[in-house]
Amino acid sequence: MRLARGSGAGCAGLGCVGLPGRGTATSSLRAGLSSRGTRPALDPGQRACDDGGVSRESLILRTFELAERAAAAGDVPVGALVVRDGRIVAEGWNTREAAADPTGHAEINALRGAGLALGGWNLEGADLYVSLEPCTMCAGAIVAARIRRLVFGAWDPKAGAAGSLRDVVRDSRLNHQVEVVGGVLEDRAAAQLRAFFGR
Ligand SMILES: [Zn+2]
Numbered sequence: 001m002r003l004a005r006g007s008g009a010g011c012a013g014l015g016c017v018g019l020p021g022r023g024t025a026t027s028s029l030r031a032g033l034s035s036r037g038t039r040p041a042l043d044p045g046q047r048a049c050d051d052g053g054v055s056r057e058s059l060i061l062r063t064f065e066l067a068e069r070a071a072a073a074g075d076v077p078v079g080a081l082v083v084r085d086g087r088i089v090a091e092g093w094n095t096r097e098a099a100a101d102p103t104g105h106a107e108i109n110a111l112r113g114a115g116l117a118l119g120g121w122n123l124e125g126a127d128l129y130v131s132l133e134p135c136t137m138c139a140g141a142i143v144a145a146r147i148r149r150l151v152f153g154a155w156d157p158k159a160g161a162a163g164s165l166r167d168v169v170r171d172s173r174l175n176h177q178v179e180v181v182g183g184v185l186e187d188r189a190a191a192q193l194r195a196f197f198g199r
Pocket residue numbers: 105106107134135136137138139
C-alpha cells in the first residue's frame with residue numbers, strides 16, 4: 001500500500017492530509033486510562049507530520065482499523081504498522097488468542113512483517129505506529145529492531161513501557177534509543193479498548 005505523499009511543502013501543522021473524522025474527545029472517555037505515569041514530556045520541536053507528509057493521525061487511524069481485526073477474533077484490539085520512506089511496509093494486530101501465541105502482540109507481528117518485507121532485521125529509519133503504548137516485551141523488540149520513532153495512541157498506565165510504567169525505548173543504557181510520540185488520538189484509542197472490555 002503506497003501512501004499518498006504530501007506536496008513537499010513541509011509539515012507545518014497537524015493534519016497534513018485530510019483526516020477522516022477527527023476525534024470528538026470528551027473527558028468521559030478518559031476514565032480508566034487516564035493515569036499517565038511519569039512519562040517524559042514531548043520535545044517541543046517534534047514534527048507534527050511524518051514520512052512524506054502523511055499525518056500521524058491518519059496512520060494511527062489505520063492502526064484502529066487493524067485493531068478491529070484482532071477484536072473480531074476475540075483478541076484485545078491493538079493494531080500496529082511500520083512505515084519507512086513514506087510507505088507502510090507491514091501491518092499487524094494482536095493474535096495472542098487467535099494464534100495461541102504469548103508473543104503475538106500487534107507490534108511483534110508488524111515488526112516481523114517489516115523484517116520480511118525489507119529483507120533484514122535492522123529496521124533503522126523505520127517508524128512504528130501502534131494504537132496502544134507498547135508493553136515491555138514489545139518495547140524491547142522495538143529497540144532491538146532499531147526503530148527510529150514510536151508513535152502510539154493510548155497511554156497504558158498498567159503495562160506501558162514507553163514512559164508509563166517504565167521507559168525501555170529511551171533507556172540511555174541500551175545501545176539504541178527511540179523517539180516517542182504518545183497520546184495521538186488518545187481518546188479514540190482508549191475508547192476502542194474500553195468498548196472491547198465492556199462488551
Ligand atoms: Zn506488547
